[in-house]
Structures are given as structure tokens and as C-alpha cells.
Amino acid sequence: MVSEDYKSMLNGKSVIRQMSEWAAKRGAEIGYENVFDYSLGNPSVTVPQAFTDKMIELLQTKNPMELHGYSQSQGIPAVRAKLAAYLNKTFDMNYTAEHIFMTTGAAGAIAHAVRVVTKPGDEVITFAPYFPEYQQYVNRTGAVLKIVPADTEAFQINFEKMEELLNEKTAAILINTPNNPSGTVYSTKTIQTLAKLLEEKQKEYGHDIFIISDEPYREIVFEGVDAPYVSKYYANTLSCYSYSKSLSLPGERIGYIAANPECTDAALISVMCAQISRGIGHNCPPSIIQLAVAEVLGLTAELSVYETNMNLIYDELVKLGFTCVKPGGTFYIFPKALEEDSVAFCQKAMKYDLVLVPGDSFGCPGYFRMAYCIDTEKVERSLTALRKFVETEYPRS
């Protein structure tokens, strides 16, 4: 019989997706250039030409049997070795190929990472505001996602609330820095405090607690911001990466897990992930894309536009009286709405063709997300709409 479980999920449509669909529909009416669509985190800058050139070169010169052949489930050995060397050079680590597991993007990485360090019934802690898919990513493995309420002062970590959730069943902490949706980058102090707390709890409970560090925005960090490499501060760290944002390749589904060489069973994590793949239908990312990204390690798309956009929006929001933590990276900003009900707030904004996403979706009601991965010219035009929206709907007394 068709699964009632998955059928029932059809009713739980993502709010982000709904907003995005509304934007597309509205665009059909008035021209999409006139809809200020801040709904989707879809990169707005183009892939570097060097990546395209490398793909073409592989197609023109490499033996097709090797180019398109089966790779090991863990990924192509030469790709994993290059990646380990790149990470070592960049972050002063000691990875070898055996610590790397190639995945179909960050979703694939997290699907393996959660399974490799939990068993059904274990708890995984994450922090509001958080990417809504974490619910599916974690709960569908049989583990249970627990949410620490937001530190709305700075969108760092509310350690007091975190300690209330830590217990013997805690198997992993899922963090995302730079963060979607807040745009915040965890400071070195935050990471150090987290590491220290987890070291203590590991001793207290007598078992490992892993950090699963979701890092697709690692390269989108703004001027002067301290962006520590999480794994440097805590041995039991699995770094999950995707090239979707840094290379503007979201459709190509390419990423990896890098297991800290000092973590428990470090040499086994990648081979165990290959076992996990057998049950979830993964079987490693496309070979040509593995080979191509390995040729452009360290290269990024022209990411500076995101900082330009952020500054324009942040300045205007502050001018308009919003409470807002200034993002340290990503292409998101997460201001406080001008009324308690952020769903109502975002609905009113639609009258001004501003497409914002309520914070409720990210476990943080009363706030809203703007994904400013759009052209700067459009950002500038949107500020007029934003002003009009605020001045009309929320006139200052």
C-alpha cells in the first residue's frame, strides 16, 4: 500500500516554498523584476568560468571509461586525497583521504553524519533559529532533534538553555555556522565554550558526543569577521560541506564529510558512511563533478555581492527602526518583525511585493528571514518598497 506516513507529509508544505511559489505567481502578473523576492537561498552569482572550462576539458580529454566509471562508494580516491591536502593547508589540519567521504551535497552529508554517530532514540541538539529541513534530516534516521531556544541578543549559543537539554541520550550537536537563517558566524569564544562543555559532558556520560558541523556557507564571511574552523576546536567533529553556495552549483549536488583525524574511530567514519549509503540509495556523487571540483579547490564564485547587499539592507533596516543582528556571513539576515506575529508581518509585506519568510519556520517566531542572494540593483529598488511598507503599516507614533 502507498505509505500513509509519506502521504501525510504532503500537507506539511514548506513555508519557504510557499512564499517562493507566491513570488513566481506574482512575477507572472507584474513582471518578476518587480517582485522583491527574498524567499529562497539560491545563489545569484555565476559559477566560475574555470569550473566550466575544467568540465569541458574533462569531457574532451579524459578516457570516458574512467571519467564516467564507477567510483568507490567513499568517492574517487584521488579526489579525496586532494581535498584532504587542501583542508590541511587551509585550516592547518591533518586529514588524509581516509577521513573524507564524498556526498551529494550537504543533505547527503548530514544524512550520513547523523546515522554514523547515532542510534534510534538518541538525541541530537540544534539551535534556533535553524534550517527547517533539520527536522527531517534527523528525525527520519530514528534519532530525535531537540531545539535550544535562540539567543536573540547575538544569535550565538544560549548555553544555559543548552545545558537543560543535554542528557545521557545526547549523541550529537548539529551546528550551522555561518548560519542560515541568522547570518551569524559563531565566534571562537562560542566554539571554545561549546567544545569545553561537550568535553565535560562526554566524561560525565562516559560516551562520545559528536559535533556535526554543517558548513555550506564557510566561504561567505564578511570583512573583519572571525570565522573559526570548528573541527580545530573539538576532536569529535564531522565537518559537512557543500559546493552549492561557494561555487554556485546548487543543482549539481556535490559535497563531503571530513572526519577530524582525532575523532573516535576516525579511520572508520568514511567506510562506515559507505555502508550507510547502501541503505539509503546514495552510492556516491557523480564522478565527473567530483573530478571537476577537485581541480578548482579553493576557488569561489564572486561572492562579494552578498556583502554589498547585506550592508544596503542592514543600514536601511536600522534606519527604519528594526532590531537586527548584523550578519557576519551567508546571504541571509534575520531581523525582528515589527509585530509579534511574524506570519502576519510577512503577509502584510506581500502587499508591497516584498517576499519575506516568517521566523516561525526556523523555530524563532517574531523574526523574519531575507535571503539577499539577488541582484544589487533589485536590492536597491526593494528598499523603497520596504520603506513604504514600514511607514504605512507601522507608522511611528
Added chain:
Amino acid sequence: MVSEDYKSMLNGKSVIRQMSEWAAKRGAEIGYENVFDYSLGNPSVTVPQAFTDKMIELLQTKNPMELHGYSQSQGIPAVRAKLAAYLNKTFDMNYTAEHIFMTTGAAGAIAHAVRVVTKPGDEVITFAPYFPEYQQYVNRTGAVLKIVPADTEAFQINFEKMEELLNEKTAAILINTPNNPSGTVYSTKTIQTLAKLLEEKQKEYGHDIFIISDEPYREIVFEGVDAPYVSKYYANTLSCYSYSKSLSLPGERIGYIAANPECTDAALISVMCAQISRGIGHNCPPSIIQLAVAEVLGLTAELSVYETNMNLIYDELVKLGFTCVKPGGTFYIFPKALEEDSVAFCQKAMKYDLVLVPGDSFGCPGYFRMAYCIDTEKVERSLTALRKFVETEYPRS
């Protein structure tokens, strides 16, 4: 803590993989050209130039934001529409885009298909000899794989034994035709008998029983062989396909599920699969590869070499006194070993640098598999080794 469950799987190394590793090691000693490696089902013919040209054209001409952009979880709508039209024309079906779900190869397709029509505890029936990964593909969803013993006369279906396994918990039948490892193609009569039996059982149990039809070898069918399209004969059919074999693209992980338009909840299968993706980290296959295969629908690599190889091997096996069902397709043959213990038989063959895989791995002890996706010239040379092996180890009395 690192999962004991997945750690324990590390000991259960695939016999196919072990044989293949032995072949590589032996190749390093005596030259790989002298090892008659029949272990792996890895296509031996090259991808069609038209596919490569199409990939290059996409890279050179298509807007990179579209080319590498996020696609819908179900796959790119235009790709799904083209595929539906192609299947309709080829098999006289009535698919529309909504019945198609794009996947990362057949493993991805089966991962979704099993989850969409079963719930934990349900039973899925398959037929020996079967692809060993079916154990993981099914049991890791929470459903339970049940194996019907082989019909060793013809490697069609042993219906008597099948009926013994059918019960109220049976939710799906997983078939693979043309078959790995037997090379057999299910006849129209087999499919019709299966369909009739399942129709009856659906009525008797008052619930759907789906056929999950794993069809990566659909185009590798030999002269004069009747190869029915399963879905034409049974409404509740999910056809799972991969381009790995037909286009010689195993590393690129591209395939699909096509839900019969007459099946229960036909319009929901694909959208439900997109929900399943969220929990297993799938999130649709790479966009550029979706777009490229959609441009070469119906094209195949030069597959005729497999029939040439099959005839050479089959004739020699018969001459040497083997009992052997003549394959109707694929690049596999599955003869009866010359002693009861097929593991011992395959070990003896290694002395002659013949790499064969014992049938035990496929739920059919006493037989062995040869994957003849190798150069014809090497097949010819291997026959001398085969003769020597048989005449020395199993002299006729």
C-alpha cells in the same frame, strides 16, 4: 557514539568486491590483461559521443544559473516531460511528467520505491538468484526481504514457491528483468502469470501489492528474445531505471522511477518520493546530467559486444559439459558449477586466473556468475584458461 550497527557491517565485505580486489592484485603481478576478470558488472563499452557532445554544448551555451541551478526535488520538469513522452512512444504508455521521479541511479530509485509502497514490518518478495544489495535496499527501510528459491530450470519464476511466501504482509514484489546474475529475461507469460496472481492476492488481502521493477538492463536484450515492458501488464508497477548500463555512465548516477498512470495514487507517487528524499539526503540528481540524458533519450552505447561475448562463452560452456540457461540479455551468465560447493569451484578457477563469483552471493549456491562486460579478445583468450581449468580439475571419467 559511533554506530555499532554500521560498524558491524564492515565485516560483511561483498564477495564480488573481494573477487574484484583479488583480480586487481593478481593483475599487478602478471599484468591485468592476463587476468580473466569476470567479477564486476562494469560496462566495457564507451559512452556515445553524442552524450559527450551534448554535455559540452550545455556547458558552452546554457546560462550557468539555469544549468547548475536547484531543480525541483522531483527532477527538472522539462526533463520529466521529455522522458514521459519517450516512454509513451517506446512502450505505448500514458505517462505524464507527474509520474516521473528523477533519481541518482537505480539504487536511488529503489530506495524511494520501497519506501513509498511499504511501511516498517511489511514484506517485499524477490526471486533468487538476486542482486545481493537488495538485502540492504529493502531491509534498511524497515521492510523485510523474502526470497523465493530459484527456478533453476529456466530462471523464470517458481510460482509454487512464491505462493508459499505471499501473505497479508506482502506489500511489494521486487523483480529484475533482464536479470543480474542469471541474464534471463522474464517472458510475457511469466509477467502475465505474475500479474494475474498479484491481482488475485490484492483482492484476497484487500490491499495493494506493488511490483517494483528494477530495469537497468532493459536495452541489453539479445536477438529474438521477447522482453515485455513490465508496467504494461500490471497497473501497480513502479519502473526503476538507471542509465548506468545503457549509456555506460555508471559513475554519473542518473535514473528515474516511472509510476504507472493506472496505479493507486499515481499522481502522488512522485511528490511522495520528494518527501522521502528529505529523510535520506537524496535531493534529486545533478542538473547537468538530467539535462544531458534528456537530450539523448533512446540512444545507447554500442551494446552488441555483450551478445558476441555471451555466445562465445555459452558455446564453450556447453561444449565443456556445463548445465547453463542461455542468457536473453544483460552481460551476465549463471552456469551450474561442476561441484556442489561453488565457492570451492570458484577458488579452484583462480589458479587459472579465472575470476568467477560464487552463486551463494546471489542466494543460489551451486552456481556461479560471469560478468562478460570485457573485451571480446580477452573473452577469447579466457576460453583456453576455462578449458584447461575444467579438464584439469574436473576430468571427465
